[in-house]
Amino acid sequence: MKLTILGCYSATPRADAHPTAQVLQIRNHTFLLDCGEGTQRQLRKYKVSFARIKHIFITHLHGDHVYGLIGFISTMSLLNRQQELTIYGPKGIKELIEVQLRISKSRVSFPLKFQELSSKKPQLLFEDDKVSVETIPLQHRVYTNGYLFKEKPKNRTLLIDEVEKHNIDVAFYNNIKAGKDVVLDNGKVIPNEKLTTPPPPPKSYAFCTDTVYKPDIVPQIKNVTTLYHEATFQEDKLDLCDFTQHSTAKQAGMIAKQANAKKLILGHYSSRYKSLQGFKTEAETVFPNVALAKDGKVFDL
């Protein structure tokens, strides 16, 4: 599971920092999460293949999370993409893109699908044999969802020496990896634990931005491997959180602690703070394992 930060600042632009966008690579999937202005250039810069992105998850329709989407779609059409692309996001996202395509008289070279969201409860959006993606309802000035990405448990690992010692036919291997015991021709049962080791625990990633401090998301993200949580402000600006519907670094730390996350990544910093170290220090007062998102940073999760 690999996370590449393409942008992690809040709306006010800076010459040296981009609005929100990140790429999550998980079990052969390449998911794009949010798509602020300039995302396509950042994808080029950090050498992420456009073609591998088949699913884009947009948290909400504020510009710093979505204004790069039309450029990304237009460019893929210029490159004559054929592969289907599905965009998940709040109701309105389809019109947002389609109006722009119509007015700029742009043709789309590939099947472009939208799944528009309006539920205030968690929804399963995507699932295959390797991963699942569900919404995490957040609370912001506009309708917003975070997203929870979960690996499914992998198969158990064969102890190949043990398996061969019992002359077990290769046809049974998949069953063994799936956890089944083996009954030999002589009727003897070999318990699965003798033939395999357990798989690594499945990993998960919760992407939570933008939101006020909302502890009722904790049960859904309990024991998450990595939590990305917005930290627009520090506690000195706690009074702004209610009005703007954002969180402080400490509040992000509190969510990580309550969820028993293994790691917390902070982002969506207000540009009023000149240095980022204060965000980390503040979150560490309540949760030990804190990292700072930074444009171009790659987290090997």
Next chain:
Amino acid sequence: MKLTILGCYSATPRADAHPTAQVLQIRNHTFLLDCGEGTQRQLRKYKVSFARIKHIFITHLHGDHVYGLIGFISTMSLLNRQQELTIYGPKGIKELIEVQLRISKSRVSFPLKFQELSSKKPQLLFEDDKVSVETIPLQHRVYTNGYLFKEKPKNRTLLIDEVEKHNIDVAFYNNIKAGKDVVLDNGKVIPNEKLTTPPPPPKSYAFCTDTVYKPDIVPQIKNVTTLYHEATFQEDKLDLCDFTQHSTAKQAGMIAKQANAKKLILGHYSSRYKSLQGFKTEAETVFPNVALAKDGKVFDL
């Protein structure tokens, strides 16, 4: 007159180059010409004040010329701009922006005006005592206008020693600068040429992108000081010009020569060309004074 290139590449994105946008500073005006994705970051990078931009001229509604406009408008609202902003561009531009503002529930903090264009003849868009701006109808796959910026003639320069020698009252100075002769109390006439030197010739700038080779623009831009003309291709791809409605570097040179321009700036290069030198060399076969646009380059015209 100062021109800052914020971006000058055609649509396909590159990690190291931006789509079209430029800033023209002329007689205390700061005009933004086109606004491809990422323009607001480029403005920050090259330290152009957002607040000084009161007029934006959009050539056409293809994404690489306009997708940065919504981000620029949103940011100015976040910064609580109060000053009026007028956007000139093809019919449709108002809907393009207003739909995005509505869907992202963004408020605009300042009076935002649109002047939508649909005429195929040159139109005077803006005029004050110092400059005028008119459209240059171009031909592209969609409705497109270039823009011609013209300084008005400045006042003549007083030869202060001569003026004082004749004891002329300061109240007459403005008339003298405007070219009037002076009649002294004794009835003697001092011709204006004895009291002033002529002003520098007024400058002009023609911004012509995107377009096929269209020599019928020549009379309108005759004797222009500086011509920016798109050069998407070189002559090796002349066959693509008709289909894509773009020009070659040589064709740009031909327009500059026919118009008797003082200087030609090339831009809108297709990313298929690894080096830009070929554009310059090709245009120089027909016109001597050729410069290459480059992101961040400032031309003191």
